[in-house]
Amino acid sequence: MEATLAPTGRLRIVVAGWEGGGNVPPIVAAVEALCARGHDVTLVADDSLAGDARAAGAHFVGWKRAPNLPDRSPANALVRDHEWPDPFAVMSAWCERVFVGPSEAHARDLIDVMTVRPTDLLVASDLLFGSMLAGEAAQIPTAVLAPNVSLSPLPGHPPFGPGFVPAATEADHARDRAVAEAVEDLWNSFLPHLNAARMSLGLQPLARLLDQRKAVDLHLLATSPAFDFPVASPPADVRYIGPLLREPGWAADGCDGFKGQAEPRILVSFSTTEQGQRSVLVRLVEALGALPVEAIVTLGNMIEASDLPSYPNVRVVASGSHEALLPRATLAITHGGHGTTLRALRHGVPLLVMPMGRDQNENAARIEYHGAGLRLDPASAAGDIAAAICRLIDQPAFAHNARRIADTLRAEPPAHERIVAEIEGLVARRCARPICAA
Template sequence: MIKTTHAGPHLRILAVCWEGGGNVPPTLAAVRALAGRGHDVRLIADDTMSAEAIEAGARFLPWKRAPNRPDRSSESCFLRDWENADPLTCFQRACERIFVGPAQSYAEDILDALATEPADILLGSDLLFGSMLAGEVAKIPTALLASNISLWPLPGHPPFGPGFQPARSAADRARDAEACAMAEQGWDVFLPRLNAARAHFGLAPLAHVPEQRLSAGRHLLATSSRFDFPAERLPDPVRYVGPLLEMPGWARERWTIPPARGMRPLVLVSFSTTNQGQADVLQRVIAGVAGEPVEMVVTLGKALEGLRLQAPANVTILPNAAHDDILIQARAVVTHGGHGTIMRALHYGVPLVVLPMGRDQNDNAARVDYHGAGLRLDPSAPPRMVGEAVRRVLSEPGFAERATALGRAIAAEGPGPARLVAEIEDFVLKSSQSALSIT
C-alpha cells in the first residue's frame, strides 16, 4: 500500500489523461479549477499536454512506460480511426492500444508517481483501465473523470455506442439488452490482458473487464443531467458535474464576420480536433451548405490544419480558430457531434445539424435529437440532404428556441469547474472520515 496523507484543506492530487482529442480540454479545465482552488495538482499525461498542463497550474509528468504521443499529428495517433470506418474495429483498436491493453504500463507509471510523492486522491480516467487499476493497488481514493456522457449505461438509459433513444417498448428493451451483452463481450476480449496485469500486482482476477471501474469511489460525468437522457436513478458513485469547457491551447485564431457579409446567417462547421477521416464529409457539407444564402466558417483543428478543401466565396476555412467568437454570431452549427462542440453551441443557443462519425458522437447526436435542439444525419448524407437540414434549423424557429432553452437549463445547474472541485473535496473528506472510522 502506498501511504497517502490529507493535510488540511489543501489536497495533493494526481490527475491522469491520455491524448484523445476531445477528452483533453475537460481534463485541463479540471486541473485549472483544482489548482485555482489552491490544491497541489500533478498531471501525468502525454507530452502533447505538457505546456497546457503547466499553464493550467499543474506540475507535469510524462508517461514513461505507457503510450505517449509526442505531438498531435495524425502520424503519432495510436487510434487511427480513419483507417477503418467499422465502429467495432475502431473500438477493439482503442482497447488494445490505450484503454485496456497497456493497463499494466499505465498503472506502473502512476504508482511510480505516487511512490515519489504521496497524494490524497487519484483523478483517473473513465477510459484508462490502468488508472483504475493503480488506484486499487495503491488503496488511494480514486475518482474517474468522464469527459462527456457515461460510458456505462445508467438505469433507464440505452447502452453507449449505437446512439439509441431511450427504450419505450419491450422490443426496445430487448434491443438494449442485446447491445449491452455484445458490448460486454467486446470488452471481455481483453479480459486476459487485464487479469494478467492484476495478477502482476497480486490482485484477484475479474469475471468481466467493466468490473474494474467498481474499484473507484466516484464517477464524475463532465456533462449536464439536463442534456442527458432522464435517469431512473443514479448509482451511488455517479455524479454529474456539468460541462468542463476549456479552449484548446492551439485554438488562438480570432475571427469576426466582415461587415459587408454580415447580413446573411452565419453557419459554423466543425468536425473534430482529431483525424477521423472526415475530409469527404467536410467536402460534402461545404457543397451542401454553399448553395444556401449563408456565410459559412469551417474550422479544422490541429490534426486537420493542412487539409485542402474546395471552398466557394461564401466559405471561410480557418485552421485553428476559437469557437466562442464565431458562436456569438452563428445561427447554426454543423458538426460530427463531439461533446465539447455541442455544449458550446448550446451555451450560445445555437441549433445543430449532427453527422456522427464514431466514438461518443452517435450518443451525443441522439440527445440533441431527443431535445429537439437540432437534426441528426448519417455521415454519408449527400450534399442536398445537408443543405436541406441546415435550411430547416435556420428557418424553423423551434430549433433555436429549444437549443436556447436547453442551454439555459444547463447553465442553471451551475458552473462545471466549481461543481467538480466541490465533488473532489467532498469525496476526499468522506474517504478520510471512513478511514478513521475503520481504524
C-alpha cells in the same frame, strides 16, 4: 499506500490524462480548477499535454511505460478510426492500444508517481482502465472523470455506442439487450489484458472487465442532466458536474469572426483528431456554397484549407474561437464531439450532427431526443446536407429547444466549482478531516 492529508489541508492530487482530442480540454480544465483552489496537482499524461499542465499551474510527468504521444500531429495518432472496417473494429483497436491493453503500464506509471509524490487522491480517466487499477492497487481515494456522458449506461439508458434513444417499445428493449450483450462481449475480449495487470499487482482477477469501474469511489460526469437522457435514480457514486468547457490556446487565433450582419450564420467544426473527415467536409462545403448563408469552417490541424472546395460565402480557417463565434451563429454543424456540442447548446445554437464514431452517436442521439437539432449520416450527399440545413434554419422549434437547454445550463453551478467540491468532499469523507485549501 495510504492517503495522508498535508497539514494545511492542501490536497496532493494526481490526475491521469491522455491525448484523445476532445477529452483533453476537460482534463486541463479540471487541473486548472484544482490548481486555482490551491491544491498541489500532478498531471500524468502524454507529453503533448505538458505545456497545458504547466500553464495551469500543475506539475507534469509523462507516461514512461504507457503509450506517450509527443505531439498532436496526425502522423503520431495511435488509432486512425477511418482505417478500420466498422465501429466494433475501431473500438477494439482503441482497447488494444490505449484503453485496456497498456493497463499494467498505466497503473505502474501512476503508482511510481504516487510513491514519489505522496498522494491524497487520484483522478482517473474513465477510459484508461489502468488508471482505475492504480488507485485500487495503491489504496488511494479515486474519482473517475468522464469528459462526456457515462460509458456505463445509467438506469433507463440504452447501451453506449450506437446512438439509440431510450427504448419505448418491447422491440426497442430487445434491441438494447442484444446490443448490450455484443458490447459486453467486446469489452470482455480484453479481460485477459486487465486481469494479467491485476494479478501482477497482487489483485484478484475480475469476471467482467467493466467491474474494474466498481473499485473507484466516485464517477464524475462532465456533462449536464439537461443534455443527458433522463435518469430516475442515478447510482449513489455518480455525480453530474456540468460540462468542463475550455478552449485550447491555439483555437483563439486565425479567425476574426463573421463578416455579415444578416443571418443565417453557420459555424462548422469537426474532429481535431484523424477520423477521415475530409470527404464529409468536401460535401458539406459544397452544400453551404449553394445556400444563401455565411459559413466559417474551422479545421484544427488534421487537413488543410486547400483540400476543400472554395466558395465566396464559406471561409475555411485552421482555427477560430468557438466561444467568440457562437454568440452570432444561427446554426452549428459538427461531428458531435461533446465539447463542441455542449458549447453550442450553452449559447442556445441548434446543431446538425454528423457523427463519425466514438461518443458522437451518443451526443447526436441526445440532440435528437431533446429536439435541439438533427442527426445526419456523414455519408450523405451534398443535397441532403443542404436540405437538413434549411430545415434547421426554417423551423424555429430547433432553436427554441436549444435555448431552453442553454437557460438550464446557465442556471447550473459552474462545473469548475462542482468538481472541486466533489473531490474535496470525497477526501474529507475518506479521511474524516476538513479540507481548507490554501
